[in-house]
Amino acid sequence: MAKVHVFGKDNITTQPSLYLPNRVDAETLLELEKLLGGADNVAYMVEEVLLPAPAIMKKLASRRVLKFNFRNSNSKTLREKLLAIMQEGLDVIFVPGRPNSIIGCISDVPMPFMMQLAALHISPIPVFVGFYRENLRRAFSDSTPYDYISINIQPKLAPGPLTGERVMESWLDASADAYNRNPILDKSIARLLVEGMRHYSKSELIDGMDGSSLPYGKMLGVAMALARYLKDNVKEERLGIILPPGKAGVIANYACILAGIVPVNVNYTSSEAAFESIIRQSGIRHFVTARAFMTKLPQFPWPKGESILHIDKILKGIGMTKIASWVAFSKFAPMAVIARTFKLDARHGDDEAVLLFTSGSSGEPKGVALTHRMVLANVTQLLSRVDVPVGSRFLCSLPIFHSFGLTVTTILPPLYGFSMVSYPSPLEAKKLNELIEEYKCSLVVSTPTFARSMLRRAHSGTYKSVLYFVVGAEKLQKAVADEFAAKCNLEILEGYGLTETAPVCAVNLDRVESTPEQPYYVPGCKFGTVGQILPGVAVKLTDPDDDDKPLPLSEQGMIWLRGANVFRGYIGRDDLNATVFRDGWFKTGDLGTVDLNGFLTLGGRRSRFSKVGGEMVPHEVVENAIDAFVQVPEGFTGRAIAIVGVPDAQRGEALVMLSCVHQSQLTQALDEIRTHLVEQGIPRLWSPRDIIPVEAIPVLPTGKMDLRGCQILANEALGLDRN
Numbered sequence: 001m002a003k004v005h006v007f008g009k010d011n012i013t014t015q016p017s018l019y020l021p022n023r024v025d026a027e028t029l030l031e032l033e034k035l036l037g038g039a040d041n042v043a044y045m046v047e048e049v050l051l052p053a054p055a056i057m058k059k060l061a062s063r064r065v066l067k068f069n070f071r072n073s074n075s076k077t078l079r080e081k082l083l084a085i086m087q088e089g090l091d092v093i094f095v096p097g098r099p100n101s102i103i104g105c106i107s108d109v110p111m112p113f114m115m116q117l118a119a120l121h122i123s124p125i126p127v128f129v130g131f132y133r134e135n136l137r138r139a140f141s142d143s144t145p146y147d148y149i150s151i152n153i154q155p156k157l158a159p160g161p162l163t164g165e166r167v168m169e170s171w172l173d174a175s176a177d178a179y180n181r182n183p184i185l186d187k188s189i190a191r192l193l194v195e196g197m198r199h200y201s202k203s204e205l206i207d208g209m210d211g212s213s214l215p216y217g218k219m220l221g222v223a224m225a226l227a228r229y230l231k232d233n234v235k236e237e238r239l240g241i242i243l244p245p246g247k248a249g250v251i252a253n254y255a256c257i258l259a260g261i262v263p264v265n266v267n268y269t270s271s272e273a274a275f276e277s278i279i280r281q282s283g284i285r286h287f288v289t290a291r292a293f294m295t296k297l298p299q300f301p302w303p304k305g306e307s308i309l310h311i312d313k314i315l316k317g318i319g320m321t322k323i324a325s326w327v328a329f330s331k332f333a334p335m336a337v338i339a340r341t342f343k344l345d346a347r348h349g350d351d352e353a354v355l356l357f358t359s360g361s362s363g364e365p366k367g368v369a370l371t372h373r374m375v376l377a378n379v380t381q382l383l384s385r386v387d388v389p390v391g392s393r394f395l396c397s398l399p400i401f402h403s404f405g406l407t408v409t410t411i412l413p414p415l416y417g418f419s420m421v422s423y424p425s426p427l428e429a430k431k432l433n434e435l436i437e438e439y440k441c442s443l444v445v446s447t448p449t450f451a452r453s454m455l456r457r458a459h460s461g462t463y464k465s466v467l468y469f470v471v472g473a474e475k476l477q478k479a480v481a482d483e484f485a486a487k488c489n490l491e492i493l494e495g496y497g498l499t500e501t502a503p504v505c506a507v508n509l510d511r512v513e514s515t516p517e518q519p520y521y522v523p524g525c526k527f528g529t530v531g532q533i534l535p536g537v538a539v540k541l542t543d544p545d546d547d548d549k550p551l552p553l554s555e556q557g558m559i560w561l562r563g564a565n566v567f568r569g570y571i572g573r574d575d576l577n578a579t580v581f582r583d584g585w586f587k588t589g590d591l592g593t594v595d596l597n598g599f600l601t602l603g604g605r606r607s608r609f610s611k612v613g614g615e616m617v618p619h620e621v622v623e624n625a626i627d628a629f630v631q632v633p634e635g636f637t638g639r640a641i642a643i644v645g646v647p648d649a650q651r652g653e654a655l656v657m658l659s660c661v662h663q664s665q666l667t668q669a670l671d672e673i674r675t676h677l678v679e680q681g682i683p684r685l686w687s688p689r690d691i692i693p694v695e696a697i698p699v700l701p702t703g704k705m706d707l708r709g710c711q712i713l714a715n716e717a718l719g720l721d722r723n
Contacts, residue, residue: 002131002146004031007177008153011125012036016086017156018045019093020117021127022107022171023142026055028129028149029095035153036091039063043090045082047113050097050520066092070112070520075119082122094124100521102510104140104385104535106171106598110520114596118163126167128152128174130535134183136192136415139380140535150178164596165553172538172598173562179536180564184380185373188348190257192376192415194220194338198330200417203391207247208423208435214247216414219254221327225318226255226311227342228326234309238262238355240279240287242300244424245396248311250410252288253400257353258342264355265401267365269701272301274365278357281367281572348372355571356403358499367571368499370407377564378502379412381534385509388467390417392442395435397426399701403503404445404472418443426703429453429637433462440465447473447703451492452480453637463490470495470507472530473704475602475620479628481527496530496600500586502565506600507531522597529599538562539594540585544606544616547582553594556603560585608707610645610653617686619643622655622677626688629676630661639697642705643688644714656714657688658697666691692717 004027012035019032033042043064050070051057066085068078085092094117096108109117117124131146133139152174157166201217214222230239239261243249249265256263264282266275278284288309294302302308315323330338339345347353353372357365394413398405413420421439423432426446433454436444444463446454448471463469469484469492476494484492491511497503508531510524524532533539541557543549551557562585569577580587591603604620611617623643632640641659648654662669674687698709714720 002027003148004028004151005148005181006031006035006151006153008155008174009035011153011155013125013156016089016091018082018086018120018122018124019091019127019153020109020124020167021094021096021129022109023096023129024052024056025131025144025149026053026059028151029056029059029093031149031151032093032127036093041090043085043092045092045094047097050099050110050113050518052095052097056095060095064090070116075116078116079120079122082120097520100512100515100518101142102385102512102522102524103138103142103387105142105522105524105532106175106535107168107522108142110522111596112520114164114167117167118161118165121159121163123157123159124163124167125156126154126170126174128154128171128178130175130178132178132182136184136376136380136383138384139182139184140179140384150181152178162552162554165594168594168596168598169540169553172533172594173540176536176538176563179377179381182380182564185376185564186349187372187376188345189353189372189375189411190260190342190347191339191344193254193257193411194330194342194344195335196415196417198335200390200414201331203414203417203419205247205250205420205422206393206439208397208421208431209246212247217331218327219247219251221330222315222323223251223254223258224330224342225323225326226251226314227258229314229318230255230261231259234259234261234286236261236283236285238264238282238284240264240266240282240284241400242266242268242287242289243293243311243400244268245398245400245405245409245422246424247422248290248293249400250420250422252311253354253406253410258344260343260347262352262355262369264357265399265406267357267399267401267701268297268300270300270365275301277364278367281357281365282355354406356401356406356499366573366576368403368567369571370403370502370567374502374565374567375407375411377536378407378504379415381536381565382408382412382504382507383416384535385507385532386443386468387510388416388418388442391419392467393419393421393439394443395423395432395441395445396420397423397432398445399426402701403499404497407502408445408504426450426701427453430457433458436466437462437464442467444469446471448476448480449474449639449699449703451484455480455484455487456635456637458488460488463488466490468493468509472497475624477624477627478527491525493525494527494530496602498588500567500588501537501561501563502567504534505537505561505565506533523599526595526597526599529595529601531600532598533594533600534565536563537565539600541593544591547587556591556593558606559588559590559592559600561588562586610655612645612648612653612655613651613685615683615685617655619645619655622682622686622688625677625680625682626657626673629673630659632661636661639699639705642697642710644710646714646718646720648689651685654689655686656690656692656718658692658694658710658713660694660696662691663693666693690718 197216197220396409495507508525698706
């Protein structure tokens with residue numbers, strides 16, 4: 001029998017109420033019944049087609065059960081039956097069945113039921129039920145086995161409209177609290193890395209540059225040798241790392257973590273001003289890199305003198321004999337001895353694990369400290385939803401200074417036994433395709449811009465081994481998704497994350513459809529959204545112009561997030577933190593909506609709106625409409641256009657379009673674009689005022705559009721202030 005933890009008992013009312021769990025099993029149902037005073041005080045509500053599991057139906061055989069058929073009943077009739085039962089003094093528990101769904105979804109209540117339950121106009125008490133394991137794999141589950149059950153009884157909802165949206169918001173809120181209580185999140189990344197690399201010692205990092213491989217068992221010994229050197233020679237809390245994905249970059253990060261030093265992976269495409277800002281904010285004085293990498297980046301403002309630590313030189317100085325002894329130690333020493341030697345548990349939970357800096361797409365980079373809890377929360381959240389077999393290979397080409405490149409393709413693989421296929425650049429599409437095909441990679445992570453370039457150089461069998469091809473950082477165009485499906489028979493999946501959330505918050509996964517046997521389902525993928533909210537992430541929305549005005553999840557508003565994977569503030573920026581945090585919630589700057597299955601749809605960045613003639617105009621909506629219309633030259637793989645807002649004397653602001661594909665006949669092209677937008681139902685006010693020809697749309701190394709670079713190009717072309 002699993003342990004059962006109950007929270008929110010004070011929310012049980014003395015008056016008969018309708019209780020709405022997101023899911024149940026037989027044990028949960030009996031616990032709820034006991035909390036409400038026993039079988040004589042409770043009735044149950046069951047949908048005849050969406051029946052619960054046989055074990056639950058067996059328990060209900062001797063109970064009072066209200067059965068209804070969704071297709072043959074209406075809300076008014078169902079309401080009258082429910083009220084009659086409640087007038088007898090009985091509480092009613094809605095019993096969710098088991099629809100077709102993927103693992104780890106927030107609820108077993110499909111959207112049609114959420115809508116009908118809302119139409120009852122009976123204020124319910126939401127109950128969030130979560131099944132948890134105290135280990136890394138499937139930390140959150142929706143089926144056996146599990147270590148404990150968390151039952152979270154929420155406050156009764158106030159009467160009013162949009163009950164379904166408010167129930168979903170309540171479930172998400174309780175999910176965040178329940179997930180944060182999991183003891184696994186209090187552990188140390190250092191300990192779990194050692195345990196994972198010892199257990200999966202034959203999994204490996206394959207270097208895509210030369211085809212060489214390094215098993216985790218040996219890599220752990222090399223990381224320990226470097227960690228001992230750093231512990232003896234670097235007396236600092238943080239250490240800069242300037243290395244691409246590959247053996248050196250991965251080992252340097254693991255060594256820092258083992259040594260109790262916070263790695264700061266530096267964006268090696270940064271400007272001198274951005275690099276100086278990173279040094280100033282983080283306080284780092286030494287940097288690990290490699291001589292060969294330095295020669296490839298002569299324009300980078302490399303630090304001078306003894307502040308540079310060459311990893312190749314250090315390992316050579318340690319010597320093969322000493323490294324071999326560390327490999328043997330990592331393999332044969334008892335775990336307790338290794339833990340004492342490296343003080344593996346000295347830093348854990350809410351201690352700082354790594355420090356990243358935002359890309360600076362719209363200004364100065366901001367320092368985001370990721371704690372052990374945040375990183376472990378995010379890797380377990382992902383693996384509670386993504387079904388990847390042990391031994392699978394991940395393509396690791398995103399920079400380690402990118403939050404996804406650090407958490408998902410550097411730290412996650414050895415914890416779960418996945419091998420890594422590394423390549424130092426996400427830009428070389430042809431080579432990446434060759435690596436995916438040669439090593440049969442199961443997971444590929446990219447951006448739509450990089451993915452489109454890969455698609456142009458792919459053939460029908462390139463992605464045959466890929467289980468998940470996930471893109472983020474920018475909007476996925478339907479044309480790109482359709483082309484992937486047609487050319488490679490692959491569904492490309494869009495997700496959403498932020499550096500501040502370690503990073504993933506939502507992701508589309510396997511497609512789920514209805515079947516003749518089970519017409520009701522909770523989808524795993526919904527195009528146009530960035531996917532279903534991950535377990536343990538809470539979402540609320542407010543008016544974009546008023547943080548104090550809450551909005552229902554179905555109405556587009558400012559997205560606020562809360563959860564174990566959400567950071568606690570930018571380092572050294574109390575002024576900024578005061579504007580983006582409120583009562584434990586983080587203001588993302590993104591606009592969006594959430595549906596009754598928990599799918600998040602983005603409406604764009606708040607900063608990517610212009611107030612034109614008093615109307616808020618979303619740049620991305622205009623961009624997407626134009627991007628689907630313009631003719632792109634054969635072989636063109638980058639971004640074609642970008643929309644920017646500029647001052648306008650008559651309308652306050654105006655939109656202008658940067659274009660790589662319009663170099664002449666601009667007036668004619670602008671007229672055609674305006675006509676197209678009107679035909680698409682887009683207001684004439686939203687049309688670009690000017691086309692500005694450019695050689696290339698500025699893009700950051702992460703694949704995101706460089707918003708600040710685009711603004712500078714527009715301002716320069718129009719003779720405006722560059723700032």
